[in-house]
Amino acid sequence: MSLRVDGLTVYYQSLRGDVKAVDGATFDVADGEIMGLAGESGCGKSTLGKGLIRLDARMRYVGGRVELDGHELPIADDARMNQYRLKEVSLIPQYALSALNPTRKIGRMATDLLHARGVDPHTVLPELRRRLQLVGLSEDVLDRYPMELSGGMKQRVVMVLSSVLDPSLLIADEVTSALDVSTQKAVARLLVEFRDRGFVKSIIVITHDLSVLAQIADTVMVMYAGKLAEKASTHAIVGAPQHPYTSMLLAALPEVGVRFADRRLAGIPGRPPSLLNPPAGCRFRERCPFAEARCAHEPPFVEVGPGQQAACWKVPAC
Amino acid sequence: MRRYLIRKVAIYALTFWVAVTVDWAIPRFMPGDPVDRLISRMQAQPSSEHALNSYYTNAFGFDVPLWKQYVNFWAALFHGDLGVSIANFPTPVWDLIRGALPYTLALLVPAIVLAFWAGNKVGAMAARRKALDNTVLPVGYLLTATPQMWLGMLLVFVFATTLAWLPVSGAYDLSLQPAWTLEFARSFLQHWILPFLALFLVAFGGWAIGMRNMIIYELEADYSNYLAALGAPTKLVRKYAYRNALLPQITGLALALGSVVAGAIVVEIVFSYPGLGTLILNSIENRDYFVLQGVFLFLIVGVLIANLIIDIAYVFIDPRTRIGMEGGA
Amino acid sequence: MAVTAKQELRVQAGPRPSARRSEFLYFALRNWKFVAGATVVLAMLALALIGPALISTPPLAFTGPTDSPPSSEYWFGTTSFGQDVFAQFVWGLRAAFLVGALGGGIAWVIGAAVGFTAGYRGGLVDDVLNMLTNVVLVIPTIAILIIVAAYLNLHSYAAEAVLIGATSWPWAARAVRAQTFSLKTRDFVDIARLSGRTTRGIITREIAPNMSSYLLMMWILLFGGAILIGASLDFLGLGPATQVSLGQMMNSAYSSSALLLGFWWWFVPPGIGIILIVGGLYVMNVGLDEVFNPKLREL
Numbered sequence: 001m002s003l004r005v006d007g008l009t010v011y012y013q014s015l016r017g018d019v020k021a022v023d024g025a026t027f028d029v030a031d032g033e034i035m036g037l038a039g040e041s042g043c044g045k046s047t048l049g050k051g052l053i054r055l056d057a058r059m060r061y062v063g064g065r066v067e068l069d070g071h072e073l074p075i076a077d078d079a080r081m082n083q084y085r086l087k088e089v090s091l092i093p094q095y096a097l098s099a100l101n102p103t104r105k106i107g108r109m110a111t112d113l114l115h116a117r118g119v120d121p122h123t124v125l126p127e128l129r130r131r132l133q134l135v136g137l138s139e140d141v142l143d144r145y146p147m148e149l150s151g152g153m154k155q156r157v158v159m160v161l162s163s164v165l166d167p168s169l170l171i172a173d174e175v176t177s178a179l180d181v182s183t184q185k186a187v188a189r190l191l192v193e194f195r196d197r198g199f200v201k202s203i204i205v206i207t208h209d210l211s212v213l214a215q216i217a218d219t220v221m222v223m224y225a226g227k228l229a230e231k232a233s234t235h236a237i238v239g240a241p242q243h244p245y246t247s248m249l250l251a252a253l254p255e256v257g258v259r260f261a262d263r264r265l266a267g268i269p270g271r272p273p274s275l276l277n278p279p280a281g282c283r284f285r286e287r288c289p290f291a292e293a294r295c296a297h298e299p300p301f302v303e304v305g306p307g308q309q310a311a312c313w314k315v316p317a318c
Numbered sequence: 319m320r321r322y323l324i325r326k327v328a329i330y331a332l333t334f335w336v337a338v339t340v341d342w343a344i345p346r347f348m349p350g351d352p353v354d355r356l357i358s359r360m361q362a363q364p365s366s367e368h369a370l371n372s373y374y375t376n377a378f379g380f381d382v383p384l385w386k387q388y389v390n391f392w393a394a395l396f397h398g399d400l401g402v403s404i405a406n407f408p409t410p411v412w413d414l415i416r417g418a419l420p421y422t423l424a425l426l427v428p429a430i431v432l433a434f435w436a437g438n439k440v441g442a443m444a445a446r447r448k449a450l451d452n453t454v455l456p457v458g459y460l461l462t463a464t465p466q467m468w469l470g471m472l473l474v475f476v477f478a479t480t481l482a483w484l485p486v487s488g489a490y491d492l493s494l495q496p497a498w499t500l501e502f503a504r505s506f507l508q509h510w511i512l513p514f515l516a517l518f519l520v521a522f523g524g525w526a527i528g529m530r531n532m533i534i535y536e537l538e539a540d541y542s543n544y545l546a547a548l549g550a551p552t553k554l555v556r557k558y559a560y561r562n563a564l565l566p567q568i569t570g571l572a573l574a575l576g577s578v579v580a581g582a583i584v585v586e587i588v589f590s591y592p593g594l595g596t597l598i599l600n601s602i603e604n605r606d607y608f609v610l611q612g613v614f615l616f617l618i619v620g621v622l623i624a625n626l627i628i629d630i631a632y633v634f635i636d637p638r639t640r641i642g643m644e645g646g647a
Numbered sequence: 648m649a650v651t652a653k654q655e656l657r658v659q660a661g662p663r664p665s666a667r668r669s670e671f672l673y674f675a676l677r678n679w680k681f682v683a684g685a686t687v688v689l690a691m692l693a694l695a696l697i698g699p700a701l702i703s704t705p706p707l708a709f710t711g712p713t714d715s716p717p718s719s720e721y722w723f724g725t726t727s728f729g730q731d732v733f734a735q736f737v738w739g740l741r742a743a744f745l746v747g748a749l750g751g752g753i754a755w756v757i758g759a760a761v762g763f764t765a766g767y768r769g770g771l772v773d774d775v776l777n778m779l780t781n782v783v784l785v786i787p788t789i790a791i792l793i794i795v796a797a798y799l800n801l802h803s804y805a806a807e808a809v810l811i812g813a814t815s816w817p818w819a820a821r822a823v824r825a826q827t828f829s830l831k832t833r834d835f836v837d838i839a840r841l842s843g844r845t846t847r848g849i850i851t852r853e854i855a856p857n858m859s860s861y862l863l864m865m866w867i868l869l870f871g872g873a874i875l876i877g878a879s880l881d882f883l884g885l886g887p888a889t890q891v892s893l894g895q896m897m898n899s900a901y902s903s904s905a906l907l908l909g910f911w912w913w914f915v916p917p918g919i920g921i922i923l924i925v926g927g928l929y930v931m932n933v934g935l936d937e938v939f940n941p942k943l944r945e946l
Binding site: 083099103145 | 547
């Protein structure tokens with residue numbers, strides 16, 4: 001599978017105007033690739049992820065084109081998009097822990113959903129049960145109500161359900177954020193396993209936690225204030241980040257074994273700009289230690305090395 | 319589960335006891351002597367007043383100590399003896415109630431059931447279409463702010479007095495006797511429709527608005543968003559939302575019973591409908607304390623039982639409460 | 648917890664009290680439902696306050712011709728006894744507001760007190776208060792009201808309001824208790840407790856302000872409900888005998904066969920008055936809900 005996104009722009013409508021959550025995102029995801037999508041809170045990564053599958057009531061499609069496996073995804077048209085959901089593109093939502101109908105047995109909800117999507121549940125149930133066991137859940141989870149399961153169990157149920165029809169693209173939105181560290185590891189490993197076993201072709205993992213991405217992602221794309229900052233292989237991002245924001249983000253991560261007395265954590269002073277009226281030019285300008293005059297013009301997101309793209313005047317394009 | 323039921327029944331039993339005691343106590347601690355009242359209305363000879371007084375005081379059991387009156391009251395209660403009407407002496411209170419009850423039920427039960435069903439359906443539909451919503455909402459709020467007796471009066475004025483399409487009062491044409499005949503049924507329905515509407519419309523407004531708000535809440539819930547993200551058709555999402563929204567509505571039904579009963583009482587009065595409401599009004603005017611006591615006991619027990627039934631049914635309907643009680647995760 | 652670009656949409660209310668108040672006013676005045684409802688209610692209130700002062704004839708006085716329809720002299724016509732219906736109407740409005748505000752207020756105080764205490768304390772206190780609430784809740788209010796009012800012969804609307812307030816608090820107590828439960832576990836309550844605040848202090852300083860919007864809306868509902876219950880009581884002839892209220896007007900009209908004789912001007916205005924006040928309050932409430940809960944605000 002391949003995903004090509006070109007100039008995707010999605011705004012949020014608010015009483016005070018449009019919040020420019022995603023502004024002109026252009027990137028590719030290759031077949032079998034696990035791409036991490038990282039950034040601060042409010043940078044637009046969730047909006048980007050959600051926009052690829054369903055624009056909710058407050059989101060507004062402004063422009064851009066999304067192509068999945070060669071054909072265009074009609075993301076602006078909710079009705080036409082429906083045939084792709086669950087079957088080609090699927091989502092593990094941020095709110096997975098409350099994503100299941102509390103008054104319906106999980107198995108019944110699954111069969112209701114499959115039935116409504118024109119899929120005979122009986123053809124899918126055996127595989128569903130197998131995958132539940134694969135993720136460490138017993139089959140009788142299908143006979144339970146959501147409130148009988150723990151958070152981690154619900155998370156895994158949602159992961160299995162979302163991928164049961166083997167979609168090409170799986171969007172995992174903050175799937176590890178609400179979990180404890182050991183469960184995080186298990187869930188992250190499961191994502192990789194899903195890809196390795198072919199349950200899904202490619203995954204976009206949205207998180208603010210770079211350390212998780214360092215473990216499972218093939219490539220990482222960093223967003224800042226609605227714009228793409230950098231995209232490269234995980235190895236390159238972690239080892240040789242080009243965009244100043246990426247390097248500062250990495251520097252802000254605590255290192256195992258290093259103590260506060262030895263080295264203070266470096267943060268990034270300042271706050272992200274308001275997306276209601278984002279500043280002209282590079283949006284990271286205010287907080288960037290390398291800002292100069294030409295940063296008043298927005299740097300394009302270009303290739304700066306083999307398989308590496310960044311949007312910064314400081315980094316010479318290839 | 320059993321503990322829950324036992325607790326519920328215990329609380330209702332306690333409520334019953336409190337209600338009965340209050341019901342019994344008030345007439346005896348209020349100023350004024352009902353026997354004196356009765357006698358003065360009889361306009362008897364002053365010389366025979368004393369004899370009448372002791373006769374009635376004895377007949378009504380006022381001559382024994384209070385605690386004994388209380389005990390006797392409970393004893394009589396368990397025999398189904400609610401006392402004797404002062405105004406309609408010697409008719410037993412129970413007979414008066416038995417005569418009036420069917421008419422009240424004929425108004426209450428259809429009004430509650432239909433208003434709940436129709437109100438919820440319309441409320442759910444309103445949450446779907448903006449155009450419908452813009453009518454249902456204001457109409458609903460107006461209806462639920464309408465005093466039922468006033469709506470009854472308006473209906474009488476328009477349909478009975480002015481247009482003369484329907485009768486003004488009563489439960490059936492006075493020339494007929496209650497019987498299982500088509501003629502009586504027709505007459506009964508003609509007399510029934512306006513008071514029924516007065517009750518139905520106000521309740522309907524309340525349920526419609528309640529459901530509309532609940533559905534909107536459910537449609538914005540995480541599970542609705544998840545289903546939609548996975549491409550579930552709106553029909554499925556709405557079906558789930560409707561079922562989940564019904565649950566708090568059922569709880570609300572239990573809470574609203576008291577006010578529907580109050581509405582029925584005043585509506586019956588407007589239409590002189592021979593139910594418990596008219597009985598109550600007459601008893602108030604005649605200061606017929608025993609009838610009032612009896613009717614209220616009846617109402618209280620009725621509402622209590624209905625509440626208990628709804629409480630128990632709810633446990634079975636909502637899996638969350640059921641699981642919670644069986645000690646789920 | 649990850650906060651998204653929706654932060655811009657101000658989902659969470661958290662700024663300082665003065666900012667919060669002005670934010671409230673900003674949105675409240677722009678919400679047409681709130682404004683419309685408030686306008687109607689305030690208009691009726693103005694009529695209730697000023698009307699009786701402007702009208703010289705006492706409402707129960709037999710001043711005019713009997714049974715006359717609305718005219719330029721008698722805006723709402725006269726009753727079968729020759730009383731000025733409009734005069735009765737404005738005096739009735741006053742009684743309605745009194746019963747609503749006082750009755751609703753009393754129910755609010757009791758409900759809040761019981762709810763907060765039960766919700767915050769939990770345990771045995773909660774069990775006892777819960778039982779009390781359940782008992783008062785299930786007993787049909789109208790029954791108790793009729794019994795007591797029939798025996799007590801209420802002398803004033805204030806007394807009627809007290810009676811109504813004392814019997815209509817249970818649902819409010821339940822609602823407050825549920826909210827308190829969920830707030831009780833929040834961090835700021837723990838901090839207050841650790842810094843030695845008394846229970847009463849915690850309830851009034853920490854928990855209640857966080858529920859202030861809910862409490863306000865609750866009072867409005869109780870206000871409306873008290874008016875409706877009061878009207879029913881008055882209609883049954885159980886209100887103060889020598890005074891005028893909207894329910895009493897309807898009672899009077901009904902007993903004088905105004906329905907059959909077609910004297911619509913006698914009983915229609917009081918009902919409309921109630922619908923306007925109570926309906927106005929309910930619509931205000933809807934508007935307030937949208938103001939306080941930004942998710943409901945129309946975009």
